[in-house]
Amino acid sequence: MHLFLTYTIFGLVLGGVYAIAASGLVLTYNTSGIFNFAHGAEAMLGAFLYWEVRYGWGVPTPLALILVLGVFGPLMGGLLYLVIMRGLRNTAEVTKVVVTVALMLGMLYLSEWFWNPQTDRTVVPFFGITSQVKILGADVTTHELIALGTAVLIGLGLRLFFYRLRIGVAMRGAVDDPGLLELNGHNPERIAALSWAMGSFLAVLAGVLLTPISGGALQANSLTLLVIDAFAAAVFGRLRSIPRTYIGALVLGLAASYVLAYSPKTWQWASNFRVSLPMIVLFVVLIVLPQDRLRGASVARTRERAHLPSVRSAVIAGAALVVVVVLLRQLMNDSDITTITLGMTFAVIALSLTLLTGYAGEMNLAAVSFGAIATMVSYHIGVTGHGLASRSTLWGIVVGVIVTAVVGAVVSLPALRLRGLYLGLATMAFGVFLTDMVLMDSNPHRIPLIHTKFSLFSGGAGINSLVIPPLRIGPLDLHDGTTFLVTATVVFAVLGIGLVALRNSSYGRRLTAMKDSPAASATLGQSLLRLKLSVFMLSAAVAGLGGVLMSMALGSVTPDNFSIFLSLSLLMLTVVAGISYVSGALMGGLLSGVGFALIVSTFHDLASRHGSVHGLFSFLASFATVTPALIGIGVGRNPSGSVHDFVDSYRSLRHRPRVLVGGGAVEAVLYVLSLTNVLGHWWFAILTSVLVMFLPLVGQMSDPARREQEAAAVPLELAGIDSPYSDGLRAELDRALGIEDLLPPERLARSRRNGRRSDGSGDRSMTEPLGAGVGDAGT
Template sequence: MTTFLTYTILGLVLGSVYFIAASGLVLTYNTSGIFNFAHGAQAMFGTFLYWHFTERWGWPVWLALLLVVGVAGPAMGAALHTAIMRGLRGTADVTKIIVTVAVLLGTVYLAQWVWSPDEAHTVDMFFGAGAKVTVAGVVIRYHELVCLVAAVAIAAGLRVLFTRSRAGVVMRGSVDDPDLLRLNGHDPERAAMLSWALGSTLAVLAGVLIVPISGGGLDANMLTLLVIDAFAAAMFGRLRSIPRTLVGAMVLGLAANYVLAYLPSAGTFTGNLRVSLPMILLFVVLVVLPQDRLRGAAIRTRERYRVPTVRAAAVWGAVLVAVVYLYSLLLSDGGVSTFALGMTFAIIALSLTVLTGYAGELNLAPLAFGAVATVVAFHTGVEGTGLASYMSVRGLLLGVAVAALVGGLVALPALRLRGLYLALATMAFGEFLSNMVLRDTTEHELFGFTFTLFPDGSLVVPPPKAGPLDLRDGTTFLMTATVLFALIAVGLAALRGGGYGRRLAAMKDSPAATAMLGQNLVRLKLSVFMISAAIAGLGGVLMSAAHGTVAQESFSFVGSLSLLMLVVVAGIGYISGALVGGLLAGVGASVLVATFGDLALESEGMGNIYDALGHLVLVGTALLGMGVGRNPSGFVHDVIEGYRAMRGARPLLYGAGAFGAGLYLLALTGVIGTWTFALVALCVIMLLPVLGRMYLDEGRRDRPTPLELAGVDEPYTEELRARLDRELGLPALGKGGAGA
């Protein structure tokens, strides 16, 4: 009985902290309509500040707590709303999600920059671990009592805020109908800013409370993901009900502790299940709870994409293959392998283009389907031993097929979900796969066969081989991945231009109208999920083969979020956006960080500067994601439109082409380095539309103004008046007579 009471109390304490975190999510969502995926990162950053004040600077706990929870937390939330979140009105769900994901990644990168992950950071309980009382044989620490009391007080306070106070009504009105709220003399942005300040405060408080009861060790990634577990409690209340959120948090905390107490401790199953339990409950809650009815497009989003024709896609695919081959001639063997890894990420990114860019459906765990395909291909397709081993085509195709099947199985119960709910369901699946499957290192027996899903916590995946095509050679691997990307891209262009693609676009624009016109939304969603999962599975197997050895971290939830963020930043509705976003996610930031790291080791005097530049690259990548709300179509859209406007600047295009050819010859002959060539070529590509606009503007100044624009685009001068007289056949007048 004592054991049961002990784990019950611990479960209630953990549930209390989950509720505090989840209540902040409910608060911000109810008043801004934005689900804050960065909630855990805000909790993490505030907890690091608390550690810094108490441990490094030696401040009293009460003073550190006052500054962190009372000042830093509200300031963080208010700043986020003012600088970023208020600009997200009128954007699609994926844009809102990606901006908060970018804040999450940027906050984690910043924390790892300020507080080195190599150093130990420990947060003690309030009043010390020895401060405790005993009730019915159960030891309860004062820190745990604080958690329980804080949860009850916050639940009561939020209930009163939302139902009994004018401020709460204004907060809810700021998302329901901000225009009506303005007509009644209230400022919806001020109300939303207040809610973000309160939500951030609750997140920081949850972080400070949960670290001591979870072991005391403070790690940026782990704490961020730990607070994300509170998403299940928030969804239990459907992001609206504080009482149901409290019940969901308590169920979550109790279930996690009862699993630890009563399930067998042998093996890794119990520990993995306890870690995965919040995501399992999140998926179940999302599927079971009733969803909103189908709606039309209430507001038109600001995303605009141009779909290429099949012919254009084929031409540009051939150009891509040629450019990649020519560039590979400049690279070392290591550079070719790195480039090949980036192309595999670009293939995975194509799965997001068809699913989110074309169909408007969300998947926050594309790497999870790559993990499924990799595990299947490893166990069924590896032939040979040692250095002579290779991945057979049969294993590769089987892995892709199973990934597509799993994509359908995941989508099947989630078919009734849309927008944010669907995104959270895919996130739950990804985390479940990462914690339950990719951590499974025990032996299993099935139909007389003994196997281990992830032996020794990693898989050694050899390159594929198909007859004479052996991908052990780096250049062959790179060109094969590039050709596959081009072929899939042409196929997606054909799909989007056909009847099926138009049905996907209609479903994205208005599910209600699509269903009313007789389209089967279930079939559309299921098929596009399976297509997307198959593409992600193919890219995942190739990515694993490019790595050589993969572990759980290779398919992490954070990696999936980073890939999705960069593809959205580039332009998720464009095939070229998938190419650019995949290359950035696979090799862009990592190559720059590694380069600055090598420079820091080689140069002692400049080591700190190079190290700071490496961290700045990561933070800057997240800043790109935070700014996507200002340009939700992606920067590739701007580049394409810039080049589209240069049709009249052909001499400039020819000159740039000649300059690029000369620059390539200099790099090929070793006169300039590969890095120099790449940087100069990139600068020319990005600056050419600007130069083209200047060139065209100069040309327009040299041409006479069309008569219909006379006096509109230029001052109405005497020369212009005389020209009008000539064109109209009127007699010329003298200087004085013209104005008479």
């Protein structure tokens, strides 16, 4: 009984803190439709800042609490809403996810920048470390009682706030009908900002309360992850009901506590199970509970845009990619080749996101985790030879990819009626469960019937890693770096072309229809179930293939190589680059596999070598770690991705062969210079980037007439609104509408004279009548 009581109290305290965190999440989701993945990171930042104020600056506890909880928390939330979240209206669900994920990663990097993780920071509980009371014989610290009491007060307070206060009622109104609320004289913007401020306050409160309970030592990652565990409670409350969220949080806290108390010592897996319990609960809750219609799903038209390339241009681009990689290989030393290969395998994983999210509008937040499944299968059945001579076989990869597709189906099948965010959360729960539990399985078990020892993720003796040898198919041996790089590039190119072909097929059009409007697509007789299941399986298979290749490129993998954070940042960078494009996948993959790691380590290197400017370089290194997150946050402004903009800028060069040829010639010269070692490789990379970036600009500058015309061109339907409605304009309208031919000759002559006089561009505008303008308006 004593044991039971003790563990019940622990469960309640933990549940209380979860409840505080989860209710903040529910609050912000309700008023803005954004599920805040950065909620845990806000808690973490709050806890760190509290340490800084309380211990760094030596401010007394009450004042420190007021500063952090009363000022910093609400301020952070309010600013986040005003600066970032407000701009996310009318964006796809994945964009919202990516922005908050980027924010989370950014906050983590920022905390590591400000508070060096190698130093320890300890927060002492309120009223000291030994201050405790006995409740029915169980020891409870004063701090834990305070946490529990705060949770109760917050729960009651939120209830009163929502039902008794005008602003609270208005907030509930914002949930139901923002338009109606506005008609009644409220400002939904202000209400949303207020709710974000409150949400952030609750996150910071959870962080400040939780830290001393967990021993007081601050660690950015674990604090962030602990609050992410509260997601399950929030989803239990269906992301809208605070009382249900509280119940969910308490159940979660108690369950974790009882598993700890009563699981037999012989259950090796019990502690991994306990750690992944919140994610298992999240998955089960998502599937079992009837979910509300998602907010934001009713947006008629999102801001994301995508051009659809033809298969022919995809084939050309694919061939060009292989040629470029082969050419670049001549410039690289062996170690770079491995790095680029790794990036290319990430790009293959990113292709699975292009298919699933870009084409079909579904979400997978754990793409890399699916790669783990294929890796495990191919390790167990597809390795031949020994030591240096060991190789992976094609058979292992094929089976691995098939198994991954099947697992993808098993995961997605129950989740198929979920959409968007909920499906994303379900995949995230699966991914975390996989790394926390399945990939941790390194102790050999005896399999009952065949009496062999077997562990899922271990190369022997309980060591939690797998050595994945390179693939050999007949004469093709990926042991050689160059062969591996070219093979990975060809695999990417072929899959990419395949995806473009798929997108151009009737299946692809059905996927797009489902993405645009599931309801309309179902009405037209499409089987959404079959579509979703098939596309999820395909996507899982692609991720599996990419994952095996990634493992081979790494040589040896640990569970961390499949961490959920890796999946999230890959998704983030792919969305930044343009998730609807194969080229977006390429860029996203290369960036997450190569780009930033390389830049950061280069700066660290420079910092350690040049003592005098050490500060500058380590600042740049720290800044470079935050950069991807900043770019990710910026995706809210440009949800179609940077590839989209880039392609658009080159589109204007299509009719300027001289500029293109000139650019190509300069690049060729650079390449030859670099090949003959006249030009350093870094310089080659820098100059090439500059050339590629600025070529479109050069094209525009060298064509002033065209530029002027484009600038002046006003879409026809908007003509005459900003400027006086002149005769010339009327003539242009006539011309564009084809009225010219119907008019009597003398009137036509008059209108032509007027037209020439007013638009000033002379005959040129007659031969090229508003083409660009009309075209632009249509795209």
